[in-house]
Amino acid sequence: MKKFLLFAAVAAAMCSAQAENKLYYNTDYRADPRAVSESGTYAVFSDPDNCTGYVWNIENPSEFKPIIDTEKLGNITFEAYGVNDEGTIVGSVEITTPEHRLYWHPAVFKDGEITYLPCNIDQLGDDGTAMTGNLNYAISISNNGKIIGGYLSSRPGVESTARPSYPCLWELKDNGEWELHLYNHNELPNHQGFWTRTMMSDGTLEGTVLGGILNCGAGSMVPAIVRGSDGNIEFWNTLEQRILPVETKWGTKYWQFDFIDGFCDGWQTDYFFQGGFYGCDARGNFYGYKTRSVVPEDGIIPEDGHIKIEMGACTYNVNTGDSNHIIGESAYLTGTINDVIYLADGKMLINGAKESPLDYFDIKDQAQGITFAGVSYTSKDGRVLAAQHNVFNEARMENDPFPVMIVLDDAPVSGIEDVVADKAAPVIRGLKGAIEVQGAASVAVYDIQGRYMGNGASLAPGLYIVKADDTTAKVIVK
Numbered sequence: 135m136k137k138f139l140l141f142a143a144v145a146a147a148m149c150s151a152q153a154e155n156k157l158y159y160n161t162d163y164r165a166d167p168r169a170v171s172e173s174g175t176y177a178v179f180s181d182p183d184n185c186t187g188y189v190w191n192i193e194n195p196s197e198f199k200p201i202i203d204t205e206k207l208g209n210i211t212f213e214a215y216g217v218n219d220e221g222t223i224v225g226s227v228e229i230t231t232p233e234h235r236l237y238w239h240p241a242v243f244k245d246g247e248i249t250y251l252p253c254n255i256d257q258l259g260d261d262g263t264a265m266t267g268n269l270n271y272a273i274s275i276s277n278n279g280k281i282i283g284g285y286l287s288s289r290p291g292v293e294s295t296a297r298p299s300y301p302c303l304w305e306l307k308d309n310g311e312w313e314l315h316l317y318n319h320n321e322l323p324n325h326q327g328f329w330t331r332t333m334m335s336d337g338t339l340e341g342t343v344l345g346g347i348l349n350c351g352a353g354s355m356v357p358a359i360v361r362g363s364d365g366n367i368e369f370w371n372t373l374e375q376r377i378l379p380v381e382t383k384w385g386t387k388y389w390q391f392d393f394i395d396g397f398c399d400g401w402q403t404d405y406f407f408q409g410g411f412y413g414c415d416a417r418g419n420f421y422g423y424k425t426r427s428v429v430p431e432d433g434i435i436p437e438d439g440h441i442k443i444e445m446g447a448c449t450y451n452v453n454t455g456d457s458n459h460i461i462g463e464s465a466y467l468t469g470t471i472n473d474v475i476y477l478a479d480g481k482m483l484i485n486g487a488k489e490s491p492l493d494y495f496d497i498k499d500q501a502q503g504i505t506f507a508g509v510s511y512t513s514k515d516g517r518v519l520a521a522q523h524n525v526f527n528e529a530r531m532e533n534d535p536f537p538v539m540i541v542l543d544d545a546p547v548s549g550i551e552d553v554v555a556d557k558a559a560p561v562i563r564g565l566k567g568a569i570e571v572q573g574a575a576s577v578a579v580y581d582i583q584g585r586y587m588g589n590g591a592s593l594a595p596g597l598y599i600v601k602a603d604d605t606t607a608k609v610i611v612k
Contacts, residue, residue: 154543157500159523160198163188164534167510167520171219172277174518177511178214178223179537185228187214190539192518198537201243212243216274224272224282240272240284251304252314253286269299269326274333276342280306283333283344286316298327301344301360301367315339317365323350323373328358334414334452343452345411345420351392352400354407357422359452371395378438397427398439408445413468416514418453421475423465470516473548480508484548495542507535515545547597547608560602562609574602
C-alpha cells in the first residue's frame, strides 16, 4: 500500500483565494432578514415599521424587490417571514376591521396573488372581535409548499383583554384548501404565550417541529419547541408560584411571586430569564440562547429565590435530545448541516473558532462603506446567507437595518472530509500540516480554483482538492 504525505502550512481559514464569493447589499430599503429558501434560490426581508416585505432571487442577485405590486394589488401592507424554493412567500397582512381595530392576518403570496390562511375566527374568541391582537403570523413554509408554521392569538374562554398566542400549523390538503391545526389545548403559563420563530419540516404534519419563545414567569422568556405530531409545547424549565411575606409600611403582606428553576423572576429590576430558539438545521438542531439559575455553593436555594442567573447560547437536537449551553456566548441565530454556527454578535463559529464572516469568506473588500451586522439565515447547505448591515439614524438615535446577501462559491467546510468511495478506494484525510493519502498509486493536489499545485510541497494555507487515482476529495489542512 502506497502512502503520500503532502505537507502544508497550518490553516484555520477556508481559502484566501476564494475570489468567487460574492456580497450584495441594498441601501434603499430598510429591512431585516427573515428567511432563505432551502436551496438558496430566494430570500425575504421585512420592514416592520412600514409593514413592507422584499424578495431577493439568486438569478438577479443585485436586486432587492418589493414583494407587493401596489398597482395590481393595491396598498396592501404585507410582512414576509418565510419563503421556499418555488418562491412562495408566507407572512401576514395588516387588516382594519369595520370597528377600526387592527390585527394581522396570516397569508400566502404566490404567483402575484395573496391568499388568506384560515384562522377559524369563531373558535379564537368569545366576543366576536377575535384576532384583534397583533400576534397572528405565518412564519415559515416547507420546501414542498404543503406545511406552514406560525402562531395565533387567543382561544375560547380567554378574555379579549388578554390574548396569549398559540402555536399552529397549516396543512395544504389534496383539494387545494388549507387546514388549520391550532394547538390551543396547551395550558400556557401566562402573559403572551408562545411565539414561533423557526420551523424544521419534511413537508408533513408529523415531520414538522416549531421552535420559538415561551413567555412565562413575571415577564421572562424561555426556549421551547412544538412537534406537529401532537402539538404539545415542550420546554425545560420548572415553573411555580409561591406566596412570600413582604414588609411594607402597612406591615407584613403576603404576595404571589413567579419562580423559574428556583429563581424569583423579576425580584429586582430587569432580572428576568431570557431565551428562545431562532434557527434550525436539517439535522434537527435548534439554535438560540437561554438563562439558567446558579445554585449556591452550599447547594441550598433560599426560599425567596434570590439567586444569581447567567445567560448563554444553546442548542437542542429534537431527534436525539442532545443539548448544549455555552455560558457567556452570544446567542446562536442559526446553523448549518456542517456545524457552522452564526452568532448574534455578527461572528461565526467554524472549526471551534470564532471568525468574522467577511474575513473568513474573503469578501471584506466587497463590504466597503457598510457596517456589517452578521448573518441571520442560511440555505440548507450554508452556501447562501441572508444578513444585514446597519446605518445609524440620527432622528431615531438607533441603527436601521438594511439587506445583505452573501453567495459563496462553495459551502463552508467545518472540518476534515474523509472520502472512501468503496473498499478498494484510497483514503484521504487532512492532518496538522499534511494531507495523508492511503491506497493510491497517484496523487494530485489542486487549489479551489482548479490550479494544479503539484505534490503539495509548497502549498499555501487553505482548502484543497485532492485527486487520488479515481477518488476526489476536498480537504482542509490543519
